[in-house]
Amino acid sequence: MIELSSVSKTFPGKTQQEHVEALRDVSLSVKQGEIFGIIGYSGAGKSTLVRVINLLERPDLGRVMMGGQDLTAMNPRELRQARRKIGMIFQHFSLLPSRTVSGNIAFPLKYTGLSKEDIQAKVTTLLNLVELSDKASAYPSQLSGGQKQRVAIARALAADPQVLLCDEATSALDPQTTLSILRLLKKVNEQLGITIVIITHEMAVIKEICDRVAVMEGGRVVELGTVFEVFASPREEITRRFIETTGTMHRVQEMIDGDSPILRLAPGELLVRLQYAQRSPSAPMVSLVSRRFDIDLNILFGNVEIIGGSPLGALVVVASGEANKVQEALAYMMEQNVKVEVLKHG
């Protein structure tokens, strides 16, 4: 659906050192009907990337294709026509303050040849979709943040786009509202079949609704894959840091470093982190291993989440027993595709 090939963009500064290379040779493709997430810290280039998709920022190099059309080769009029099929929502909503909710949703439809009745019908349908029918004649200043973003989504959908770009669409919202907006986006994706690209710095957003994710750092895409793959086996340090923000497992390391009494081990005991790297953790690993190798596995922490539709999780256990038996047990689990990491020796 969307194809970026070798896209680069530099913002010139006063001196050579002040040049900002926002995008360096980025190539990626977004499939029709998927929810594609792009995550990165501030300054990673993700906002530039999403603006390159509808050419609000024109890349210095590279090509942007959308549904088989080369956007970078279009003249201004053709580009405006193409943009009508690419909806966009923003962090600060960007609603027109002098217009009512209805007026905002109707804004992109005016002067397009549609009759007043058609526009009104469309507005009513969209208001129903975003569950704001009772706010039709309210002004943006009378709405909460979540309601504003719902109006913005309705407005972005008004021209029946094939793609919806979300630039930090939930970053100004509280967690509860974020969740409700993400559910709405999911609904839009499933009911209307709209391809969605989400830019965010919150891994929780990616985890909640994305099918695939690209991790950006320093203007490059450093890691790309399905959300499950990336969560299960992150390759890059930055990806690991993002993943840590969503779970509690990183606290274990802090507790080890702080010599927490919970984690004091008797001599011969091992503190081990076990992670299922496959989509279906089948066998009852803990009880099976403890029986077969005659060792004790004491679960200290557990964290299992549903990611990309599959459970993904890790356990931190204290393994105690005869030293060679413990080693055999760990080796067996590794054979069974469990990631085993010894955190601490007793």
Added chain:
Amino acid sequence: MVEWLQSVAPNVVKKFPELLSSTEQTLLMLFQSGAISLVIGLFFGVLLVTTRKGGILQNSAVFTILDKSINLLRSIPFIILLAALIPLTRAVVGTAIGTRGAILPLVFGTVPFFSRQVESALLQLDSGLIEAAQSMGISPFGIIFRVYLKEGIPGIVRGTAITMISLIGLTAMAGAVGGGGLGDFAIRYGHQRNQVDITYATVLILLLLVSVLQSIGTWIIKRTSH
């Protein structure tokens, strides 16, 4: 009543018909040059915002010329502009004196000021609105009329009120070079013949005019801000 007025403001009573016609001339200068200046200033203000770097019609040549010309015109004291424009006024209007002759210099004195007012009002709009409109495929023309000029109404009206009020001051100066109006009236009688009550009466009328303009402005701003 008349007797009381005659005792406190004898000259005003004596010159009452002239006071009325002077007021009329001031209003004429104010609204004619004001209307022309608003249209031209709005045009230049929009041009300043859209042709600047990063604007939707970015064009550095147009922007630089406009920007520098406005600075040049704004740095010339109005009283000098009045005299300097006499040949041009005569060529365009046919006469350089009287109320008619004052319109052109007043427009020249007001347009640069109002253009800057419009510019600053439009620059204060959230740039996200422009970006959002661009992302919807709205044309530059559509963005100017449907976003800048529509969303900018409160700011533009505020600038208009300030401009009209400062224009009242300019009309008084224009009076000094033969434009007539309240300024001229006050100088001729109040100042040169030391008829102080005439000065007071003029100030009172101007004060009334300023208050009315400001109230209309405030009322419109209130109605259009949400």
